[in-house]
Amino acid sequence: MSETSNRLASQRTAFRRALCLTAIAALVCLVLAPFALAQQPPAPAKASSAPAAEKPLPGLDLSSMDLSADPCTDMYKYACGNFNAHHPIPADQPDVDPFYVLYNVTTQELNGILTKAAAGGPTRSPDEQKIGDFFSACMDTSAIDAAGLKPIQPLLDNIDTANLASPATRAQFAALLGNLQRIGVDAFFGYGEQQDLKDATKQIAFIQQGGLGMPEKDYYLRTGDKDIQLRAQYVAHVAKMLTLAGSSPAQAKIDAANIMTMETALAKASLGVVDMREPEKTYHLQPIDTFMAIAGPSFTDFEDAIHSPRVTEINNSTPDFWPELKNQLNTADLATIKAYLRYQLLTTFARELPHAFDAENFDFYGRILRGQPEQQPRWKRCSNTVNGSIGEALGKVYVDQYFAGDSKAKMLLMVHDIETAMGQDIDQIAWMSPATKARAREKLAAVANKIGYPDKWRDYSKLTIAPTDGLGNEMRANAFENDRQLNKIGKPVDKSEWEMTPPTINAYYDDSMNNINFPAGILQPPFYDRTQDDAVNYGHIGAIIGHELTHGFDDEGRKFDAQGNLNNWWTADDLKNFTTRTDCEVNEYSSFTAVDDVHINGKLTLGENTADNGGLLLAFMAYMQRAKDNHIDTSAKVNGFTGPQRFYIGFAQNWCQNVRPESVREQVLQDPHSPDRFRVNGVIVNQPGFAPAFGCKQGAPMVPANSCRVW
Numbered sequence: 078m079s080e081t082s083n084r085l086a087s088q089r090t091a092f093r094r095a096l097c098l099t100a101i102a103a104l105v106c107l108v109l110a111p112f113a114l115a116q117q118p119p120a121p122a123k124a125s126s127a128p129a130a131e132k133p134l135p136g137l138d139l140s141s142m143d144l145s146a147d148p149c150t151d152m153y154k155y156a157c158g159n160f161n162a163h164h165p166i167p168a169d170q171p172d173v174d175p176f177y178v179l180y181n182v183t184t185q186e187l188n189g190i191l192t193k194a195a196a197g198g199p200t201r202s203p204d205e206q207k208i209g210d211f212f213s214a215c216m217d218t219s220a221i222d223a224a225g226l227k228p229i230q231p232l233l234d235n236i237d238t239a240n241l242a243s244p245a246t247r248a249q250f251a252a253l254l255g256n257l258q259r260i261g262v263d264a265f266f267g268y269g270e271q272q273d274l275k276d277a278t279k280q281i282a283f284i285q286q287g288g289l290g291m292p293e294k295d296y297y298l299r300t301g302d303k304d305i306q307l308r309a310q311y312v313a314h315v316a317k318m319l320t321l322a323g324s325s326p327a328q329a330k331i332d333a334a335n336i337m338t339m340e341t342a343l344a345k346a347s348l349g350v351v352d353m354r355e356p357e358k359t360y361h362l363q364p365i366d367t368f369m370a371i372a373g374p375s376f377t378d379f380e381d382a383i384h385s386p387r388v389t390e391i392n393n394s395t396p397d398f399w400p401e402l403k404n405q406l407n408t409a410d411l412a413t414i415k416a417y418l419r420y421q422l423l424t425t426f427a428r429e430l431p432h433a434f435d436a437e438n439f440d441f442y443g444r445i446l447r448g449q450p451e452q453q454p455r456w457k458r459c460s461n462t463v464n465g466s467i468g469e470a471l472g473k474v475y476v477d478q479y480f481a482g483d484s485k486a487k488m489l490l491m492v493h494d495i496e497t498a499m500g501q502d503i504d505q506i507a508w509m510s511p512a513t514k515a516r517a518r519e520k521l522a523a524v525a526n527k528i529g530y531p532d533k534w535r536d537y538s539k540l541t542i543a544p545t546d547g548l549g550n551e552m553r554a555n556a557f558e559n560d561r562q563l564n565k566i567g568k569p570v571d572k573s574e575w576e577m578t579p580p581t582i583n584a585y586y587d588d589s590m591n592n593i594n595f596p597a598g599i600l601q602p603p604f605y606d607r608t609q610d611d612a613v614n615y616g617h618i619g620a621i622i623g624h625e626l627t628h629g630f631d632d633e634g635r636k637f638d639a640q641g642n643l644n645n646w647w648t649a650d651d652l653k654n655f656t657t658r659t660d661c662e663v664n665e666y667s668s669f670t671a672v673d674d675v676h677i678n679g680k681l682t683l684g685e686n687t688a689d690n691g692g693l694l695l696a697f698m699a700y701m702q703r704a705k706d707n708h709i710d711t712s713a714k715v716n717g718f719t720g721p722q723r724f725y726i727g728f729a730q731n732w733c734q735n736v737r738p739e740s741v742r743e744q745v746l747q748d749p750h751s752p753d754r755f756r757v758n759g760v761i762v763n764q765p766g767f768a769p770a771f772g773c774k775q776g777a778p779m780v781p782a783n784s785c786r787v788w
């Protein structure tokens with residue numbers, strides 16, 4: 078699953094996505110790219126509003142299985158071997174998998190809601206007016222083309238007059254950065270709100286590295302042929318965008334090369350993706366005076382412009398970044414800084430700019446980076462935009478129309494079963510002392526479960542959405558969300574808040590909240606299929622529940638206590654035993670070759686791999702206990718498979734995937750999730766329940782002599 082970069086995402090969405098990667102808000106997702114939030118740009122076309130009906134995959138998908146394969150040799154091939162034959166990759170996708178198939182269903186439903194709301198009429202509720210007009214304006218490419226750069230001309234003018242020569246102009250420059258960041262432009266760094274990692278009852282400000290146009294630090298530093306080629310393509314892309322906005326090709330070429338030099342220096346001063354997963358490395362709470370001694374007195378101008386309260390302390394999460402940023406601002410030529418800001422502005426809003434910008438933005442971030450030949454149709458992208466910008470207004474209507482309320486009760490039962498299994502697992506493990514077990518139990522008991530949608534919907538009444546102003550809507554929605562986030566600083570935490578919108582096909586665990594969250598979007602087939610029995614559903618959504626729960630106890634989550642505070646609750650010996658076990662997983666996954674000569678990064682993916690492994694183990698325990706309690710004969714065959722077999726097939730079919738090699742490469746280099754086929758076989762080899770289920774012999778490829786087990 079993958080989304081390109083956060084180029085078109087709103088600032089907060091960008092942060093959230095970054096947070097899925099980095100732990101600064103200590104948020105970990107099931108998959109990195111919730112399709113419902115996927116970015117992307119254009120096609121000049123009109124709203125082809127009646128797409129063919131889409132169907133989700135069934136919980137047990139016999140057509141994807143390759144029964145000629147031996148599950149003991151290659152479980153992925155057995156469960157998913159025929160998936161590719163039935164699911165060619167659409168030209169507008171980097172891959173296809175069950176998440177994508179369900180995304181097509183959900184997006185069609187959202188499109189139906191939006192098309193109806195867009196048709197207008199006096200009976201629309203205030204939320205329907207907003208989602209309908211947001212959608213219409215996004216779809217109106219003639220108006221967007223006709224407007225040209227006019228909607229962002231005042232910002233371009235401000236950038237043009239920027240200079241850093243005096244304290245007064247530096248203050249103006251800081252305010253310009255605040256204005257740009259407030260509407261979603263990721264210029265130079267990020268600023269936002271988070272729970273204090275060491276006191277989860279407090280909401281504080283944080284500031285961190287940012288502003289790179291390529292996905293992360295190492296894209297600027299690796300020396301392989303493909304890396305060098307990609308950097309050249311990025312520079313060419315930046316030059317094209319600047320040219321489209323009016324620079325001469327010769328000047329744009331010079332500016333783009335200088336931007337690359339500047340971004341490379343910033344990349345060198347940035348933390349890499351592995352370090353960003355370690356909360357201690359991104360937690361440096363400072364009095365604001367300490368921070369301003371480095372950042373400069375104009376920081377208050379930035380705060381005012383971005384609509385932040387004047388804070389007294391701040392988490393300076395990546396402190397090594399600031400000296401280099403200052404150095405760049407002091408030494409880079411002003412023309413380069415202005416060109417950089419222009420590019421940032423253009424790429425952020427490319428989708429709402431004339432077609433040539435949208436197409437060029439896609440060419441780099443979609444075609445080149447992910448190998449995707451075509452963009453998604455505009456109706457899908459506009460549905461995503463509305464969901465990403467005012468998703469609770471859309472989600473409210475979606476839940477009313479499409480969420481089967483009784484799936485919530487069934488989910489709660491499964492969550493309870495899996496939490497019970499985790500309690501038993503903690504009690505049984507031999508390597509942990511009673512003292513640490515008691516703390517683990519305490520944390521488990523404190524996990525809050527959120528299912529479906531918020532109890533209290535977000536209020537958008539103060540946000541203005543117009544039917545003919547696509548770019549303005551997006552800027553205002555980003556600013557609205559920015560203000561909502563920053564307004565939390567200094568206030569009590571609202572634990573009922575959701576970080577994902579209801580239609581999102583994903584799930585997450587939040588370290589600071591110590592809660593697991595399952596949006597309505599993922600409580601659908603094949604992940605949860607009411608026509609299937611427990612075996613299949615515990616394999617699918619049960620393993621996902623177990624995954625999120627295990628995040629609270631993976632290499633990152635284990636550092637947070639029951640209250641969500643970064644606080645070591647492990648004895649030294651228990652921690653040593655834990656690390657021996659996680660090292661086993663690091664080595665296991667690092668040995669997998671994902672594409673060409675690129676291996677999985679076992680350290681980057683450790684938390685997700687631990688969650689996958691622990692999650693499946695817990696789900697299996699829970700399934701067997703549930704079957705026992707309900708007097709179900711697990712040896713009885715359905716569709717030719719016993720209960721445990723259906724359980725493992727269901728699990729494996731969460732991750733059937735047909736994927737382009739470019740997309741795998743991009744994922745392995747920056748995404749903390751392993752590529753999908755390793756999320757099957759990399760996990761199956763560690764499951765004690767698997768060999769008995771399929772009658773596999775010890776020593777078979779899926780039953781190696783040495784396996785890993787953390788939980």
Ligand SMILES: [Zn+2]
Nearest residue numbers: 105106107688
């Ligand atoms: Zn996860």
